[in-house]
Amino acid sequence: xxxxxxxxxxxxxxxxxxxxxxxxxxxxxxxxxxxxxxxxxxxxxxxxxxxxxxxxxxxxxxxxxxxxxxxxxxxxxxxxxxxxxxxxxxxxxxxxxxxxxxxxxxxxxxxxxxxxxxxxxxxxxxxxxxxxxxxxxxxxxxxxxxxxxxxxxxxxxxxxxxxxxxxxxxxxxxxxxxxxxxxxxxxxxxxxxxxxxxxxxxxxxxxxxxxxxxxxxxxxxxxxxxxxxxxxxxxxxxxxxxxxxxxxx
Amino acid sequence: xxxxxxxxxxxxxxxxxxxxxxxxxxxxxxxxxxxxxxxxxxxxxxxxxxxxxxxxxxxxxxxxxxxxxxxxxxxxxxxxxxxxxxxxxxxxxxxxxxxxxxxxxxxxxxxxxxxxxxxxxxxxxxxxxxxxxxxxxxxxxxxxxxxxxxxxxxxxxxxxxxxxxxxxxxxxxxxxxxxxxxxxxxxxxxxxxxxxxxxxxxxxxxxxxxxxxxxxxxxxxxxxxxxxxxxxxxxxxxxxxxxxxxxxx
DNA sequence: TTTCTTAGTGTCAATAAGACACTAAGATAT
DNA sequence: ATATCTTAGTGTCTTATTGACACTAAGAAA
Numbered sequence: 115x116x117x118x119x120x121x122x123x124x125x126x127x128x129x130x131x132x133x134x135x136x137x138x139x140x141x142x143x144x145x146x147x148x149x150x151x152x153x154x155x156x157x158x159x160x161x162x163x164x165x166x167x168x169x170x171x172x173x174x175x176x177x178x179x180x181x182x183x184x185x186x187x188x189x190x191x192x193x194x195x196x197x198x199x200x201x202x203x204x205x206x207x208x209x210x211x212x213x214x215x216x217x218x219x220x221x222x223x224x225x226x227x228x229x230x231x232x233x234x235x236x237x238x239x240x241x242x243x244x245x246x247x248x249x250x251x252x253x254x255x256x257x258x259x260x261x262x263x264x265x266x267x268x269x270x271x272x273x274x275x276x277x278x279x280x281x282x283x284x285x286x287x288x289x290x291x292x293x294x295x296x297x298x299x300x301x302x303x304x305x306x307x308x309x310x311x312x313x314x315x316x317x318x319x320x321x322x323x324x325x326x327x328x329x330x331x332x333x334x335x336x337x338x339x340x341x342x343x344x345x346x347x348x349x350x351x352x353x354x355x356x357x358x359x360x361x362x363x
Numbered sequence: 364x365x366x367x368x369x370x371x372x373x374x375x376x377x378x379x380x381x382x383x384x385x386x387x388x389x390x391x392x393x394x395x396x397x398x399x400x401x402x403x404x405x406x407x408x409x410x411x412x413x414x415x416x417x418x419x420x421x422x423x424x425x426x427x428x429x430x431x432x433x434x435x436x437x438x439x440x441x442x443x444x445x446x447x448x449x450x451x452x453x454x455x456x457x458x459x460x461x462x463x464x465x466x467x468x469x470x471x472x473x474x475x476x477x478x479x480x481x482x483x484x485x486x487x488x489x490x491x492x493x494x495x496x497x498x499x500x501x502x503x504x505x506x507x508x509x510x511x512x513x514x515x516x517x518x519x520x521x522x523x524x525x526x527x528x529x530x531x532x533x534x535x536x537x538x539x540x541x542x543x544x545x546x547x548x549x550x551x552x553x554x555x556x557x558x559x560x561x562x563x564x565x566x567x568x569x570x571x572x573x574x575x576x577x578x579x580x581x582x583x584x585x586x587x588x589x590x591x592x593x594x595x596x597x598x599x600x601x602x603x604x605x606x607x608x609x610x611x612x
Numbered sequence: 613t614t615t616c617t618t619a620g621t622g623t624c625a626a627t628a629a630g631a632c633a634c635t636a637a638g639a640t641a642t
Numbered sequence: 643a644t645a646t647c648t649t650a651g652t653g654t655c656t657t658a659t660t661g662a663c664a665c666t667a668a669g670a671a672a
Contacts, residue, residue: 125374127442127474163472167442191440191476193376193416223412225376225476227440278531281611297650307612314652315630322628338649339637360609361660362530363556546619563621564661571659587618588668610629 120219123160128226129171130158130265131186132272133179134255135235136289141255141305142235143269144178146247151209154259155247156268158226171229178242178250185232185288189275190268193225197264211246230272232288276306283355284325287346295333295341296320323359325350369468372409377475378420379407379514380435381521382428383504384484385538390504390554391484392518393427395496400458403508404496405517407475420478427491427499434481434537438524439517442474446513460495479521481537525555532604533574536595544582544590545569572608574599 133144145154159174161167168186176182203221206212212220241250253259255273258266279285285306286299300316320326327347332340382393394403408423410416417435425431452470455461461469490499502508504522507515528534534555535548549565569575576596581589 124472124474126376161442161474164444166444167440167474188440191416191437193410193476195413195415223373225373225410225416227442227474278607281609282527295650303612311612312630312632313650314632317651319629336649337639338647339639339651341650358527360530360611362609363552363560544619561661561663562619563663566620568660585618586670587616588620588670590619 118216118219122162123219124163126222126224127161127167128158128224129161129167129174129229130156130192130226130268131171131175131229131231132156132269133175133184133231133233134272134276134289135233135238135252136302136305137235137252139301139305141273142252143255143258144238144241145251145253145259145261146178146243147249147251147259148206148211148246148262149209149248151205151211152260153262154253154265155262156265157244157250159244167227168229171227171231175231177244179233179238180240180242181233181237186229187231188227188229190228190271191225192228192264192268194264195223197226198223199263202263206246226268228268228272230276232285234289234291236291273306280306281360282358284320284323284346284351284359287348287351293329293331293343293345295343296326297341299344323350323354325354367465367468371411372468373412375471375473376410376416377407377473378410378416378423378478379405379441379475379517380420380424380478380480381405381518382424382433382480382482383521383525383538384482384487384501385551385554386484386501388550388554390522391501392504392507393487393490394500394502394508394510395427395492396498396500396508397455397460397495397511398458398497400454400460401509402511403502403514404511405514406493406499408493416476417478420476420480424480426493428482428487429489429491430482430486435478436480437476437478439477439520440474441477441513441517443513444472446475447472448512451512455495475517477517477521479525481534483538483540485540522555529555530609531607533569533572533600533608536597536600542578542580542592542594544592545575546590548593572599572603574603 135142135144144157146157147154157174157178159170161170171186172184175184175186200221203217206220207214207217235252243250280303286302289302290298296317299320300311300313303316304311325347326344329343329345331343333343334340384391384393393406395406396403406423406427408419410419420435421433424433424435449470452466455469456463456466484501492499510518529552535551538551539547545566548569549560549562552565553560574596575593578592578594580592582592583589
């Protein structure tokens with residue numbers, strides 16, 4: 115996208131992706147550092163006229179992560195008129211973040227479809243910056259750099275959605291490596307929820323989902339008692355995901 | 364909208380509203396009958412350039428129902444390219460549903476933001492058709508007329524969302540009249556869920572929410588034992604709505 | 613006044629959730 | 643080598659929630 119063929123794009127429509135990863139007991143999110151300015155942005159982009167929005171979101175993430183099979187879910191569409199900020203767009207031109215000829219396109223009123231993605235941190239070898247960014251990095255959700263426009267709000271809504279999703283479905287298959295320990299899974303839950311959980315009750319509950327398979331092997335070369343490694347049983351995991359966890363009515 | 368000033372509209376973006384009502388133990392939805400053709404559509408419309416999408420959805424519904432304080436919630440955005448169906452749009456012109464000069468606008472690739480609304484059936488005196496429709500009527504969700512494009516899909520997703528919402532929050536304030544009986548509330552739940560619930564357990568559960576106030580008056584002039592009338596305690600209702608019902612983690 | 617239908621209530625059993633304490637095993641320091 | 647530290651792994655008891663189920667009360671209609 116060194117050039118921008120706006121004839122091929124759907125006007126007024128953008129997508130923004132909140133890519134969550136889990137590393138060193140922190141919930142991370144993939145952010146792009148804009149050129150020439152201390153401002154960061156969510157990965158995303160525009161929607162080609164002949165491409166489904168879900169496909170476009172996948173494509174955007176493949177460009178940044180190199181991964182082509184990412185778990186992705188639409189969570190909200192942001193359509194406030196305040197998202198259209200002419201001063202902000204002029205500033206992007208002034209600072210040479212975008213070329214001047216892109217200004218009319220960027221200065222449209224956009225509505226943005228928000229997706230969140232869950233990826234295994236270690237599989238993203240080297241996040242790839244895009245045409246208007248000079249870096250692509252994992253940032254801790256608890257220590258965010260300044261974000262452009264309403265991107266911090268989008269990120270917050272995505273995080274809230276993820277928290278709620280924990281009550282409806284298991285999470286972990288897309289965020290953890292193939293093999294993991296129960297304490298690691300618990301740490302993931304605690305990190306997303308931002309609170310501590312009881313070890314014994316956590317184990318009992320996740321085991322009751324019937325989606326974990328014990329490999330009978332242990333994580334070696336680690337301090338203290340070697341924990342057992344587990345894997346998700348994918349069939350059961352998918353079934354639990356579809357059925358939902360909470361019964362309700 | 365006898366004329367269509369497309370300069371004022373956000374290109375490519377539409378909204379569709381699934382308006383639920385409850386009447387005679389049936390879940391109803393407000394639909395527009397297109398002119399000159401046996402095809403129905405969800406109320407909705409386009410988004411003015413200077414108007415928030417939520418506001419636009421409210422406006423669209425006020426035009427159809429005369430109500431200006433409708434409960435409205437965004438639930439999904441539909442962005443499949445198959446929504447852009449040139450043959451369908453040509454047909455709309457042929458049948459004089461839309462004037463020929465509107466064809467270019469209608470034939471854009473649209474993404475549509477879906478909202479669902481909950482309204483008290485009896486408050487909508489006379490639903491008002493729009494410029495491309497000749498009737499606006501309540502239709503039973505279980506007995507739908509033929510719908511244009513993917514509107515039946517949109518409706519189904521809205522209904523699924525509503526079912527899930529029952530597990531997270533109380534429902535009824537926006538769908539029932541001010542005073543109602545517990546059996547009526549149960550009937551609403553059963554209708555949305557499409558299944559029978561145990562009377563005693565239902566009463567126990569909804570009472571435990573702490574959102575119902577007994578008026579100590581009874582519904583008179585009704586067959587059989589006169590049931591007690593209840594009201595929602597709005598403050599508690601709103602609090603329950605925000606806090607959510609299921610604890611989960 | 614008898615019958616029919618719906619409203620309203622209570623109990624018991626099963627399940628799920630929360631609180632809590634000990635033993636096991638590996639790593640490190642002495 | 644052994645003592646110490648830290649995390650892994652397990653079980654029980656209590657309480658709260660859920661599901662199943664049967665009777666009495668009141669109004670309408672026959």
